[in-house]
Amino acid sequence: MADHYDALETRDPAERETSLFARLPEILTAAIRAPAYAERLKGIDPAAITSREALATLPVLRKADLPGLQTAALPFGGLVADSPGLFGRLFTSPGPIFEPESATSDPWRSARGLFAAGFRRGDVVLNTFSYHLTPGGFIMDAGARALGCAVIPAGPGNTEQQFELIEAYRPVAYCGTPDFLKILLDGAAASGRDVSSIRRALVSGAAFPKSLQEEFSSKGLEAYQAYATADLGFIAHETPARKGLVVNEDIIVEIVRPGTGDPVPEGEVGEIVVTTLDPHHPFIRLALGDLTAVTAGASSCGRTNRRIKGWLGRADQATKVKGMFVRPEQVAEIGRRHPELGRLRLIVTREGETDVMTLAAETATPSDELAAAVGATLHNIAKLKGAVTLLAPGDLPNDGKVIADERKYD
DSSP states (O other): OTTSSSGGGGSOHHHHHHHHHHHHHHHHHHHTTSHHHHHHTTTOOGGGOOSHHHHTTSOOEEGGGHHHHHHHSTTTTTOOOSOGGGSSEEEEETTTEEEEEOSSSSTTOOHHHHHHTTOOTTOEEEEOSOOSSSSHHHHHHHHHHHTTOEEEEOOSOOHHHHHHHHHHHOOSEEEEOHHHHHHHHHHHHHHTOOOTTOOEEEEOSSOOOHHHHHHHHHTTOEEEEEEEETTTEEEEEOOTTOSSEEEOTTEEEEEEOTTSOOBOOTTSOEEEEEEEOOTTSOOSSEEEEEEEOEEOSOOTTSOOSOEEOOOOOBSSSOEEETTEEEOHHHHHHHHHHOTTEEEEEEEEEEETTEEEEEEEEEESSOOHHHHHHHHHHHHHHHSSOOEEEEEOTTOSOSSOOOEEEOOOOO
16 A cells, blocks of 8 residues: 555546446536536436446536636636635636635645655645645645645745755655746756755646656656646646556546547547536536547556546647646737737747747737737736737738647657
8 A cells, every 4th residue: 555545546447437426426416506507407317427428418518618607607607506605715717717625635636646756744845836816836735735744835936935945944845837846956056055855746737748857857856747727636647657647536537529528439639528526616527628548558556547648739729838827818808908919829839848938919010118018918917928029910820829839849
């Protein structure tokens, strides 16, 4: 059991499947207490939804639709029956999307992923995910403390203060984006600061190419990745086998043909759809807009749940930059605030191991002042900095694309 969080991780796959779908009718019954689910699932008999085939008959809820649903019925779009005051914490993430945190231990199911990455009771953990309004910091914090770790709630940025914390508390583990971990390691090497205590990491929120994994490993730091979202928490995580990401317990993951709710054959790339078994805040067939595929066979680490190949692109135009989603609706809002602009396209690339974004905007009245103002608006709306390039009218293709993810990974 030293290699696994608990016996659930190594049970027979058929036993897991039976358990998940035995619990699903109760979750559906809880879901339809909320008015939006009562309407979406009208005529559905929860007791009949006891298999993947039956689940696939239910409508897909698109994550991209959550901001609109919530705007129409604040705060949770009619998808949550309980009042906000019955939850532990209340968050927002870009969209905006409002997210409640259940008042339970490890509400985001992150402890398993941290355990798989080598986090253990008594470890000191440097957590650099944000604690401000968004749930990222608390997702990792709750799981680490459930394991018995002490957590430094550092948040992102302020590298000099981070160095002081590291040298004082000597954390052995790191949580955050891989980009910021590289910034810390490079900054420490350049300034003579000692961050050698950090020997393991769980990273998420940005691409983690093999080249960066090998760079960390060469410095004596083993980093593993997790696939998590602000609404669902941990969905899948890497293990020492390093062959795909093992799906978390207590959730049902489907891979469907993009734009539909139809499951694809195993191994085929499709969109990730997740059903959670949290009776306080259930998500029924939430389509995340991310592409992946199931990896065949069992993991050599002994965990028997399904594995996915990780992030393989987007099924829609929303994309993740430095751990934050940027959506077409946000690009459109920039245009509304600057009527002198024509077509807009947000271009996401990589420089070294860091995400970079540039907003290309058509305008008949280019100026440095306008570029600066548009850049400030981009930062205000997306909560991320980006360059602005002003183009002549007609320079951008007339193809309807407003976000172009041009990142290439090894």
